[in-house]
Amino acid sequence: MNDVAINKEKVPRLILPLLLVIIGFLGLVSLIGVIVYLLFDYIESAKVFQLKGTNSTLFRLTPHVISIIILTVALLVVFKIINITIKRSDPLKKPKGLILLVEIFVTTMEKFTVDLGGERIRNLAPYIAYLAVYLFCANVFGLLGFTPPPTSSLSVTFSFGITTFFLIRYYGIKYNGIGHLTGLFKPLPLTPINIIGEIAFPFTLSLRMFGNILSGAVIMMLVYTGLTGLVNVFISLITGTTSPISELLTPLMVAPSILHIYFDLFSGFIQTFVFILLSSVFISSSAN
Amino acid sequence: MNELSNKLSQLIESGLYPNIITFLTQLLATLILFYFLKKWVWKPMQEYLAKRSNVIIDELESARLVKEEAFRMKEEYELELKQAKDEAKAIIMNAQEQAKLRREEIIAQAEKEAAYIIEMANKQIEQEKANVEKELKSQVVDLAFLAAEKILTENLDQDKNRHLIDKFLNEVGK
Incomplete structure (x- = not known):
């Protein structure tokens, strides 16, 4: 009671x-x-x-630049709010609300990274956490509706791919020294394939996410256009004239929301997870 | 339809074609966001967690110390209790032994005294007997003298003597 x-x-x-x-x-x-x-x-x-x-x-x-700037500023504000909340809270009390969320996120990310790559890439955990936050927010950015999500631009995803590529090289040279470079020639006949594999990595990583998110955006655009046309047809059947109301009515239908759940939330989450998983796996394999 | 294809081609074009400005903006955004994520969220959170885990570790450590102290004291007290029990046992044993000794001593003394009293009584009886005999003897001698005197003073005939002796015996018998 x-x-x-x-x-x-x-x-x-x-x-x-x-x-x-x-x-x-x-x-x-x-x-x-x-x-x-x-x-x-x-x-x-x-x-x-x-x-x-x-x-x-x-x-x-491109409109993606606007999305990037909006997202960056919004995330900076959120980070600052979290910073203030952490400073104000007492570590000895039971955590709750925002601080609990942040604590779970931080510990999960650290555990994820260390489980994959061991103690050597513990420093990488904030980068992985950053990728998780930014990519997920970027993938669901389409839900807000003014500009396309940043990750639907190949230049954006490629910049993440190239960052991860350089991190792979950095960790490889830091922990394996020259062995990291000679490893490319290990089975000598396969040298070209090894080099192509290494260079292709940032492209595959960025193209995967770009393709998924862009296709989601394209399909949503098609669905919206199609549904608007359908609503227009119904309205003209009833009233005999077309009206601009149809564009406002479309989002109220059920189909777009289900598709949004799939293409923006689910696909966005899966792509983020695949991205951070592949990044940390490759970096940890070059570090160990 | 034309409008749709225009929009689509714009979307795909702006995303697919390589674009230096977008690329550099994203790199810059990555740098800024990573730096501030680390500075504002990651490190304070790590410190927050470290503070809490330190407090927990301290608490556990002090609890362990207190427990150890308690165990130590318990052992000490148990040892003391055992010693006290042993001591009590020893005291009781000692007392019993002493009591036994004392009892035997008392009994022996009592026996000795009894024997002494009996001996004294026997001696006294013997002495009394001797005294009585002595007195009896002297009285018999006195009686003999008295009888001889009477016989000598009244030198009579046999009948008269007999009569005198009877009379004397009667006198003695009185």
């Missing part, structure tokens, strides 16, 4: 801050988004980065 009464009292006390945090986070993201979007629009119209006389895509500003 007593426990039930306490729980009943506690639930509203938990729900309200949680709602505030979510609303605050979304508001923050939207605010940053609007500011960055205006800036971006200005830069794009002024063609600051466009090389003179060329129409090269290499230097064009």
Whole structure:
């Protein structure tokens, strides 16, 4: 009886801050988004980065840059909030709420890394944790709906691939010295295959995630367009005219939400997990 | 339909074609976020956990020390208790032995005294007997003298003597 009464009292006390945090986070993201979007629009119209006389895509500003900046600033704010929370909390008291979440995350990431690669790559745990946080947030970024998720750009995923590639080299040389390089020539006839395998790693890693997330975004775009057309047909059948309301009605249907759960949440989680698993496995195999 | 294909091609184009600006922005974002994740979240959390584990380790250590102390004291007390029991036993044994000795001593003394008293009584009886005999003898002698005197003073005939002796015996018998 007593426990039930306490729980009943506690639930509203938990729900309200949680709602505030979510609303605050979304508001923050939207605010940053609007500011960055205006800036971006200005830069794009002024063609600051466009090389003179060329129409090269290499230097064009893409919407992914906006996503990256929004996500970075939002995550920085979250990190600072966590930092303040940790500093204020007493380690001797029972952890709860945000601090419990962070504690579980940090210990899980450390355990994950050390289980895979041993004590040698314990330093790598914050990088793996960073990858997990950033990639998951980036993969589910499409849910917010203003710009495409950062990971649907090959340049973004390739930058992670190249970072992991250099980390593999760094840990290999740090722990195996010259043996890391001579290992490439171990079965001498297979040298070209070894070298190609090593170089291909960042590409496979980045293309896998890019392809998955981009295909998810493409399918969602097709589904939205198709459903909007369908709603338009129904509305014109009933009222005899087309109306702009159809675009607002589409997201209320059930099909997009199920597909969002699959393509954004599930696929995003799986891709993040595969990415950090492969990264830590390759780094630990080069370190040991 | 044309609009859709435009949107799609824009999405895929912007994602697929290599783009230096996106690449560098992401690298910069990675550097910044990694640095601040490590500085603001990772290290404080590690310190937080370390503080807690240190406190727990300290508590466990002190609990272990207290337990050891308790065990030590228990052993000490058990030893003391055993010693006290042994001592008590020894005291009781000693007392019993002494009591036995004392009893024997008392009995021996009593026997000695009894023997002495009996001996004294026997001696006294003997002496009394001797005294009585002595007195009897002297009285018999006195009696003989008295009888002889009477016979000598009244020198009579045999009948008269007989009569006198009877008379004397009667006198003596009185």
